[in-house]
Amino acid sequence: QVHLVQSGPEVKNPGASVTVSCQASGYIFKDYSIAWVRQAPGQRFEWVGWISTYTGDPDYAPRFQGRVTMTTDTSTRTAYMELRSLTSDDAAIFYCARVGGTGYDQFDYWGQGTLLTV
């Protein structure tokens, strides 16, 4: 059974950085990419970026470029997202999700979400 388990809620001051983890289980980690999205209160979901768990290559949404870093640790089947220079606009629930195919594809499994308060 596929599971994505994220790290717990975070409270940060403006200007700080946050790292959210996403540990996968129930499938071969390197077979599926991981995407990160966020949902601010009352807003639609927003894609932050994604990373190939096979190559380790990330691709970031333009508005987060320079402020986000995504990595993976295949030994622990964990993906990480670091977001820097936080502002109050970054307050949101961050989700990791498994990308269902080999390219742009639907998200077939999601983590439980990590609440970020700034």
Add this chain to the structure above:
Amino acid sequence: DVQLTQFPSTLSASVGDRVTITCRASESISKMLAWYQQQPGKAPKLLIYQASRLESGVAARFSGSGSETQFTLTINSLQPEDFATYFCQQYNNYWTFGQGTKVDIK
């Protein structure tokens, strides 16, 4: 970016009703569209992908249709557990999302 406009934003319905939610894309996305259900405080659940393909394990009362710029999600015979928020997602060019439709009890 591909913009997705979803409507209605809120829909009041009763158990047993048939409901339809629409998602319109700002440009053609072929059939690269998914629908999700989200219960309060929970992670989203994939219902439909490639516009009309039912995800494994999802009840057959959910169906999707459409292509290019116009898509619909239909729920036949609404069940108590279906009262939730539904949103669309395009994945033809990166990913963008609709603003969501809350289905509540009439």
